[in-house]
Amino acid sequence: MDGVSEHHAWQVAPVPGASDRPDCTHLDEAPEPPATAARRGCEDCLRAGSSWVHLLECLVCGHQGCCDSSPGKHAYAHAHATAGHDLARTLKRGEDWAWCYADELFLRPSG
Structure with a gap:
């Protein structure tokens, strides 16, 4: 689908130079990503008639x-x-x- 893979698990991306790898406590919120509309x-x-730069899709509901x-x-x-x-x-x-807003972590597909 336009270069965006639809179903895969996510993992925290390592931060170059960091000694500890942080953990995202929210990865279980979206065990099966919604099909991308x-x-x-x-x-x-x-709805407001305004513009945007880039789009993000909620991994829970597809918003x-x-x-x-x-x-x-x-x-x-x-x-x-x-x-x-x-x-x-x-x-x-x-x-x-992907991004975790609560933990402020950058995520990459696992595998």
Whole structure:
């Protein structure tokens, strides 16, 4: 699906130079990622008639929100307003990473 793999587990990406590998306590929130819907845009920006920079998709419910570089920061807002929805992955073509908003950790696909 447009370069974004649909189903895989996630793991914390090692931080270069760090002596300890941090753990994400939220990886079990999304044991089976939702099937990616067609990329339509940031759901909140579309309702408000505003624009976004990049899209992130909640790994729990599939909500598509704009990144922290966008004026609305709707992916962040979704993660903080909806309990248990701390994980989001990029929908940018050619990229394959996720972010844990609660633990502030960068995630990569495992395997």
